[in-house]
Amino acid sequence: MDGYQMMEMLSEEFHRICLGSSKKRSALYSTGCEKVNGCTNSDDVNVDVNGVQEFSPGQGQVLPILEKVIHLSTTVQELKRQHSTLSGEMSGLKTSFFADTEVINALQHLSEDHERLRLKFLKVSSERKQLYNEVVELKGNIRVFCRCRPLNMVEIGNGLGSVIEFDPSQDHELQVNCSDSSKKQFKFDHVFKPEDNQEAVFAQTKPVVVSVLDGYNVCIFAYGQTGTGKTFTMEGTEGNRGVNYRTLEELFRAVEDRRGIMRYELSVSILEVYNEKIKDLLVDSSDEPPKKLEIKQAAEGTQEVPGLVEIRVYSTAEVWEILRSGSRARSVGSTSANELSSRSHCLLRVTVKGENILDGHTTRSHLWMVDLAGSERVGRIDVEGDRLKESQFINKSLSALGDVISALASKTAHVPYRNSKLTHMLQSSLGGDCKTLMFVQVSPSAADLGETLCSLNFASRVRGIENGPARKQADVSELFKYKQMVEKLKQEEKETRKLQDNLQSLQLKLGAREHAYKSLQEKVWTNLLYGYSLSTSVSWRC
Numbered sequence: 001m002d003g004y005q006m007m008e009m010l011s012e013e014f015h016r017i018c019l020g021s022s023k024k025r026s027a028l029y030s031t032g033c034e035k036v037n038g039c040t041n042s043d044d045v046n047v048d049v050n051g052v053q054e055f056s057p058g059q060g061q062v063l064p065i066l067e068k069v070i071h072l073s074t075t076v077q078e079l080k081r082q083h084s085t086l087s088g089e090m091s092g093l094k095t096s097f098f099a100d101t102e103v104i105n106a107l108q109h110l111s112e113d114h115e116r117l118r119l120k121f122l123k124v125s126s127e128r129k130q131l132y133n134e135v136v137e138l139k140g141n142i143r144v145f146c147r148c149r150p151l152n153m154v155e156i157g158n159g160l161g162s163v164i165e166f167d168p169s170q171d172h173e174l175q176v177n178c179s180d181s182s183k184k185q186f187k188f189d190h191v192f193k194p195e196d197n198q199e200a201v202f203a204q205t206k207p208v209v210v211s212v213l214d215g216y217n218v219c220i221f222a223y224g225q226t227g228t229g230k231t232f233t234m235e236g237t238e239g240n241r242g243v244n245y246r247t248l249e250e251l252f253r254a255v256e257d258r259r260g261i262m263r264y265e266l267s268v269s270i271l272e273v274y275n276e277k278i279k280d281l282l283v284d285s286s287d288e289p290p291k292k293l294e295i296k297q298a299a300e301g302t303q304e305v306p307g308l309v310e311i312r313v314y315s316t317a318e319v320w321e322i323l324r325s326g327s328r329a330r331s332v333g334s335t336s337a338n339e340l341s342s343r344s345h346c347l348l349r350v351t352v353k354g355e356n357i358l359d360g361h362t363t364r365s366h367l368w369m370v371d372l373a374g375s376e377r378v379g380r381i382d383v384e385g386d387r388l389k390e391s392q393f394i395n396k397s398l399s400a401l402g403d404v405i406s407a408l409a410s411k412t413a414h415v416p417y418r419n420s421k422l423t424h425m426l427q428s429s430l431g432g433d434c435k436t437l438m439f440v441q442v443s444p445s446a447a448d449l450g451e452t453l454c455s456l457n458f459a460s461r462v463r464g465i466e467n468g469p470a471r472k473q474a475d476v477s478e479l480f481k482y483k484q485m486v487e488k489l490k491q492e493e494k495e496t497r498k499l500q501d502n503l504q505s506l507q508l509k510l511g512a513r514e515h516a517y518k519s520l521q522e523k524v525w526t527n528l529l530y531g532y533s534l535s536t537s538v539s540w541r542c
Ligand SMILES: Nc1ncnc2c1ncn2[C@@H]1O[C@H](COP(=O)(O)OP(=O)(O)OP(=O)(O)O)[C@@H](O)[C@H]1O
Pocket: 148, 149, 150, 194, 224, 225, 226, 227, 228, 229, 230, 231, 232, 233, 338, 339, 341, 342, 343, 373, 374, 441
């Protein structure tokens, strides 16, 4: 029972007792009713002239009533005292609250500042996005990196030397020593030497992958002969993680960085294209035959694969396991796991849903990371039966990919996406505003010279059409200017975020004070009302 309920009960009790007492007095003095003989205990009964019995306190009850009256008077006094203390507290709080005009004014200013900064931030964000996009575009929407693996133990043991030379002053060039003693020069957007590690590779890749958070579709693929390091570059190993894992790690980092401004949802799918059939690598197909997956055109013009598993990911910790399980499923059912892996295209798709908290703008974009099938020519492998069929499918899809990239780079009206499952699936992420990055992987071994030249020629065609030397020359100074602008905008973005945090904490403080004030006010009013009614009742009844 709380204080108010107790007061209420006491008030009723008091009222009942007083009413009984007053009725008794009236009966005694105005109607002349007589006390019934023999009724001497405390529950005396009076009988009026009409024979109606009425409860009335006898002499033995007067004392308890008086005691109760005294007790109630004390309670009322106590309540009055509490009320006056609370009133005092309330008026003190009222004074301090309203006297604190500085805080109120500061909050008003902050509120205005917040609105101004919010608008500025939206403008700056959209400029940043635009500039960032321009920077990536200036570098080329289709970019080609070349990575050369080190000679392996077998090659060294066989006394094979490297046919590839790197000029230390040229990050973008390599030279191949041909068998006829001639030299062939190749130029790419970046060349990674055998000693370049996974960090160095990702440092160059990062600007492209982050575009997916701004709503751009991105496609990265590793192309090259079997054993040249496509899987090493894309997947890597537990202690030497590749582009796939590092990309997700970077995306989580950037998502955290943009918290409070953008809300993101990241999910991953892993699939394989083998002999022009799509297989979901995140489905356990050991129990039942795998579901047939097809590419469908969605209403908004994007390509979707209905039924493809998408796993929502929240942190890098769970990503590695998902990537490993996808990779394990890739080799299931193969008599020679490594060979099958090189005969299929493995695709990791990251779907990013973004929402700008400030203006409600939403985006949905895909980032594809593709470990392509080995590009070696049919002549070098077994050309009978299933292997011949596999090789034909691989050749067909790789040349379809080459055709698509060439068509995009030369801006022809028709882009032949539908010539293979691979290019059809990647349609929404190749061309237009999308960023494409190709890793051409090569072996330095003299034994692989022919394949190395084939891969480098293919990659040069992909790159050459898009980035003519004249355009690249003109872009360098512009690029520098844009880089500086992007840095400045990033700084402004940081400051805006800091101000927003300050405003938020001030708003919280104000809310807490308002709440305390309101609850105190309520308490005072309730006490005032109950105390007043009780005191009135007591003084009136007494
Ligand atoms: N840059 C590198 N540094 C060190 N080791 C490398 C590098 N690139 C490749 N390797 C090693 O070479 C071997 C073959 O690499 P990997 O399996 O990645 O080639 P691949 O092109 O994906 O082959 P496949 O087409 O069969 O899938 C692996 O043992 C890998 O660790």
